[in-house]
Amino acid sequence: MLHAVIMAGGAGTRFWPESRADRPKQLLALSGERTMIQETVDRLDGLVPSERVLIVTAARMVEAMRRQLPSLPADSILGEPCKRDTAPCIGLAALLISRDDPEATMVVTPADHVIRPIAAFQRAISQAAALVDREPRRIVTFGIRPTYAAESFGYIERGAALDGPGLYEVAKFHEKPPVALAAQYLAAGNFYWNSGIFVWKARTILESLQQDAPEMLERLQTIVAAYGRPDFAETFDREFAAIRGVSIDYAVMEKAQGVAVIEAPFNWDDVGSWQAMARLRGADAEGNTIDGKHLGLNTTGTIVRANGEHLIVTVGLRDCIVVHTPDATLVANRGDEESIRRIVKLLEERGWREYL
Numbered sequence: 001m002l003h004a005v006i007m008a009g010g011a012g013t014r015f016w017p018e019s020r021a022d023r024p025k026q027l028l029a030l031s032g033e034r035t036m037i038q039e040t041v042d043r044l045d046g047l048v049p050s051e052r053v054l055i056v057t058a059a060r061m062v063e064a065m066r067r068q069l070p071s072l073p074a075d076s077i078l079g080e081p082c083k084r085d086t087a088p089c090i091g092l093a094a095l096l097i098s099r100d101d102p103e104a105t106m107v108v109t110p111a112d113h114v115i116r117p118i119a120a121f122q123r124a125i126s127q128a129a130a131l132v133d134r135e136p137r138r139i140v141t142f143g144i145r146p147t148y149a150a151e152s153f154g155y156i157e158r159g160a161a162l163d164g165p166g167l168y169e170v171a172k173f174h175e176k177p178p179v180a181l182a183a184q185y186l187a188a189g190n191f192y193w194n195s196g197i198f199v200w201k202a203r204t205i206l207e208s209l210q211q212d213a214p215e216m217l218e219r220l221q222t223i224v225a226a227y228g229r230p231d232f233a234e235t236f237d238r239e240f241a242a243i244r245g246v247s248i249d250y251a252v253m254e255k256a257q258g259v260a261v262i263e264a265p266f267n268w269d270d271v272g273s274w275q276a277m278a279r280l281r282g283a284d285a286e287g288n289t290i291d292g293k294h295l296g297l298n299t300t301g302t303i304v305r306a307n308g309e310h311l312i313v314t315v316g317l318r319d320c321i322v323v324h325t326p327d328a329t330l331v332a333n334r335g336d337e338e339s340i341r342r343i344v345k346l347l348e349e350r351g352w353r354e355y356l
Contacts, residue, residue: 001103001104005094005107006111007086007090014273014340016343017323021356025271031114040109046122055078056078061079081240084246087216090205091206093108102203105202107129108200109196110196117267132200132201143158143195144193145192151176151178153176154175155173155193156172157172157185157190158263162260166263173253215243219239287302288302290304292305292306293309296315297313299317301319302314306323306324307324310324
């Protein structure tokens with residue numbers, strides 16, 4: 001059977017001041033009326049039943065997730081006691097799923113992407129699941145055809161074509177490149193952005209972790225053995241904290257054999273920063289993207305976001321970002337947006353934790 005694992009533990013610091021420690025970007029409505037985690041679950045509707053959806057998030061966000069996703073069973077949302085990257089998250093999910101379904105096929109997806117149209121996404125997942133059913137040792141990922149020389153994404157180099165639409169062997173995974181190398185990848189035409197979406201048999205990923213990360217897997221097995229027992233929370237805290245955090249790319253994907261990539265037939269945006277608002281919501285005749293109550297005079301190329309009836313008035317702004325929340329307001333140059341991550345560190349250093 002097909003199961004879905006949604007990784008929802010990211011911090012989303014580049015969306016400060018709206019994204020906070022207890023309400024990161026996956027709990028925000030950035031591309032429409034629904035929050036990102038709600039859109040991710042919606043995307044699976046009709047493909048994976050709700051009882052086979054597992055969300056892995058930070059422990060502090062479990063209750064907020066449950067409030068946003070009342071249709072999911074309460075035990076569908078699992079809270080990690082600390083951050084340990086994607087490999088432990090995926091390994092733990094695979095072990096939990098395998099208890100009741102040893103032959104399970106998993107689709108693993110982040111909670112903070114915008115993917116449209118849903119029908120194309122579901123067809124691609126079904127194609128990958130069918131391939132994994134035919135060839136249980138296969139690991140399938142999805143590549144996004146690059147539109148510019150991005151330095152912020154890992155890349156997938158495709159190899160020989162396989163039998164299926166847009167289906168190829170993976171020749172090699174490449175880490176995030178400097179811009180000159182990313183430009184070479186773009187020109188070559190056989191490189192994709194790594195979407196971070198995977199389809200595989202649960203047992204295949206567990207076998208890979210047994211081979212490449214046995215200590216991690218042993219601790220995860222100890223956690224799962226305690227599931228449902230009175231000492232589960234204590235065991236989870238102790239064993240998970242002892243794991244060395246590592247991504248699934250480093251732990252498994254870069255070493256795995258027989259990995260296939262499907263050229264994604266859907267539109268994909270990783271919604272990495274406030275710049276994504278312009279792509280997702282469009283712009284007016286002056287190039288402004290407005291989400292909230294706004295009055296602009298001589299304002300161009302600016303992103304404005306506010307909640308409720310709070311009015312933002314901009315005069316003479318060009319290529320800026322303005323985000324208002326009840327206790328903090330950001331005004332930044334669009335070209336210096338990466339510095340927003342530094343703001344979070346500065347707030348920590350000053351002890352202003354009420355703004356984190």
